[in-house]
Amino acid sequence: MGTNKKEIDSLGKSAIISAEIAADSIRKYQELHTSSGRLNVNVRMALADLADKEVSNAIDATAKAAINNLERYLKAKK
């Protein structure tokens, strides 16, 4: 019973902390994202297939190097 109470208290505390962190984040977002501030506008062009064959080959070659870099990055983090 005592353990349950402790667990509930601890869950309650962590919920309060999460709510406080979220409240800070919401306030910050509201400050940053105004019509005169930092808007994240994602307007998409109608063209879907941008790359021609030559560009596409270059991308594929660069992608291989990028994959190796990212695998190393994850390994280093772990």
Place this chain on the structure above:
Amino acid sequence: MEQDTIVQNRVAELIPSCLIPKNIIQNLNMIKMYFGISGTEKSGFWDAIKSIQSNDIKASFPQNTPHIVWDAANSEFRQALLELAAFTELPNDVSYSEIEIDDFKPKLDDSLKLFSTTFPELYKVFKEICPFIILGRFPGYGGGTVSTRIGMIWLSPSIDWKVSHWAENIIHEFIHNCLFLEDLVNNIFPFNSIEMENLDSHAISAIRQVKRPYDKSYHSAFVAYGLVEFYLRIFNFTKARKILNPLFICVDDLASNTKYISANGVKLLDELIEGIIEQNNFLETV
């Protein structure tokens, strides 16, 4: 048959936590809680987000979502449409004709079905986060979202859009909304516009494949990941590969300069890297 089994096995879960339905719902609940909205009504999130971002819109949460605003230019969504498209004036032919709308309706319906089949759990969340899809023609553009109009997706379709194209565009804009939510509740981009416009903060975008401000490229990476997943799930491996390769270049660039994102932003990026490496490994088996 072999291939069907492999694809079926891989669809278990998306990896980045900001795209996992239960986490998105948690974000929705945090926002509702912040605005003192209790209960489990699906309208709660729209009521909350409308109160801070879209006070000019009276529409309440629709009974059936997403609700399609076919003629946004002549509705209370006019201002939202301008902001979503980042224009100050509407083009003359912004409204679609009845013939065009008749062509769009069945394709849009089918695309929503396709979305719900490929991502069943995520689709349920989509219906709550994005209650309105607003249509308006801006020649040369496909659609968009903006961080100050969460809950709305703008589309600028053309007659040649196929069902998969409609679905791709809706999923694309929905992922932007998921990231806005994550940024709103758990902070991803802590800096202001001047800092984010700094050239040092630019990174190669996954979609346009040019250097763009960090937040835009970061968004593009998660969108591209979602689209790869969509194309894998509808067995269009060629299209998936075409999106995945530039995505690696983008994410490599993002990972080499993480000072423009929060610790949560770095965590999400690490999850995304795991996700795209898994997608790549999978593509090598099919």
